[in-house]
Amino acid sequence: MIIEIDNIELYFKDKCILSGVYLKSETGKITGILGSNGSGKSCFLKIIFGSLKSKYKLVRIDNKPILKPLYLTNQVTYLPQHHFIPNNVKLKTAFKLFNIPWAGFVNAFEMFHLNKNIHFNRLSGGERRLIETYIVLKSNKKIILLDEPFSHLSPLHIEKIKTLIEEEKNKKAIIITDHMYNHIVDISDSIYLIKNGCTKLINDLKELEDYKYLSAGTLN
């Protein structure tokens, strides 16, 4: 499956956030999006998902235009920046609701093996993030959108999530953004930088410095 997003124009009042955006992602590939604070990364993911309306947008899957919000096609899932599992839900209930086997999760993250019956709001911010990222990654959807999956995670958990992303990409198209650019660079097959409302396909990492996303000499 190849998904392409094109022709987006997003304004808030008369402030232009995105214009001249193009992104291509496909099954078996991880597509990274980088950009400084406020550059429009989250808005872009919400527009792809279909939860944020823009003035224009064109989404194509395998060359066919998708005219309704992508989430209505049942092909996409999305990890937002905020928590999406309600506070008062027990972990085992959350896994059941999203149809994700608990056993696989505790196999990968043993530290949770006694936590099946605890409520989501009894976990730390990083633990919640880890569980939500796992649930989104393991869903049976073909397109996965991840908005800052690494924030609040400790280094070992970041490595585990990266491994999981690499495993899942075999059957999914994964689009990911995070400020931990080194991890994005590490796992991405292609990288787009959002700058001045436009996406720029990065062919050489040095361009991240040229476009002043990183300060000069960072990559030396």
Ligand SMILES: Nc1ncnc2c1ncn2[C@@H]1O[C@H](COP(=O)(O)OP(=O)(O)OP(=O)(O)O)[C@@H](O)[C@H]1O
């Ligand atoms: N509902 C809204 N109303 C008005 N402006 C908004 C709204 N949502 C986002 N914006 C603005 O759009 C711009 C892009 O926001 P977005 O959240 O997409 O940035 P981002 O690249 O994800 O930033 P960060 O890395 O800091 O999370 C910002 O200037 C933000 O203030």
